[in-house]
Amino acid sequence: MSLPDYKTIGKQSSAPVQSKSQVVRLNIGGHVFSTTLGTIRKFPNSTLAELINGSSKRMDSEGRYFIDRDGTHFTHILEYLRTEKLPSEHLQEVHKEALYYDIKPLVKAIEETPQFFGETVGRQQFLARVPNYRENLEVIVRVARAEAIASRHSNIIVCVLRTEDDLSRYNDAIDSLDAPRESVVSFGPWKAPASVEDLLDCVKMDIEAKGYKVKIQAHSVDKGFLFKSYGFFYKLIFTWW
Numbered sequence: 001m002s003l004p005d006y007k008t009i010g011k012q013s014s015a016p017v018q019s020k021s022q023v024v025r026l027n028i029g030g031h032v033f034s035t036t037l038g039t040i041r042k043f044p045n046s047t048l049a050e051l052i053n054g055s056s057k058r059m060d061s062e063g064r065y066f067i068d069r070d071g072t073h074f075t076h077i078l079e080y081l082r083t084e085k086l087p088s089e090h091l092q093e094v095h096k097e098a099l100y101y102d103i104k105p106l107v108k109a110i111e112e113t114p115q116f117f118g119e120t121v122g123r124q125q126f127l128a129r130v131p132n133y134r135e136n137l138e139v140i141v142r143v144a145r146a147e148a149i150a151s152r153h154s155n156i157i158v159c160v161l162r163t164e165d166d167l168s169r170y171n172d173a174i175d176s177l178d179a180p181r182e183s184v185v186s187f188g189p190w191k192a193p194a195s196v197e198d199l200l201d202c203v204k205m206d207i208e209a210k211g212y213k214v215k216i217q218a219h220s221v222d223k224g225f226l227f228k229s230y231g232f233f234y235k236l237i238f239t240w241w
Contacts, residue, residue: 028071
């Protein structure tokens with residue numbers, strides 16, 4: 001009868017036992033969180049669980065698990081792991097984080113919300129059909145900032161051409177406009193049911209998402225009957241202070 005290998009037994013018993021209730025501290029890009037190991041491992045195949053379990057895990061100087069990523073919206077990730085409750089705001093940002101951490105149930109749940117569906121399937125697919133939409137937004141902001149010197153407001157003229165027929169009348173309309181042709185930012189035409197008002201709402205929404213305060217109103221000038229009949233032109237008013 002052979003005797004037990006006490007050296008082996010000693011090595012086995014010295015290995016730390018990780019309990020699901022063990023408190024874990026996380027440093028996500030400078031944002032510190034406390035939770036349990038069981039919460040982090042709720043979805044064992046997620047990248048988040050692997051970041052804690054894997055050999056490539058990193059610790060900061062305080063002994064916290066460190067993940068080099070913006071932790072602004074990690075609170076919502078943690079809340080879902082704890083309660084499976086979806087956030088009521090910042091869905092786009094939380095969706096990006098859920099994709100990064102590969103938390104598939106959260107990704108699917110967000111994509112099925114009306115807000116996310118409306119933004120990604122409805123609005124974004126419409127905007128993809130508006131030529132140079134993103135580029136035009138950048139032009140609007142750049143011009144508005146250039147005109148903000150010692151002024152409380154910047155006024156930018158926008159031309160919205162809904163149809164090909166509108167486009168054919170563009171030259172006549174803009175010749176009557178009380179602004180240089182090159183200073184007018186034009187949108188359209190597009191092939192989608194969305195209206196001019198829908199496009200203007202998108203422009204306002206996306207500019208305000210950049211942190212600017214803007215309102216939109218119809219732009220009209222008393223320069224003859226023909227000009228007033230077009231209705232292509234709108235004024236974007238930026239307020240700086």
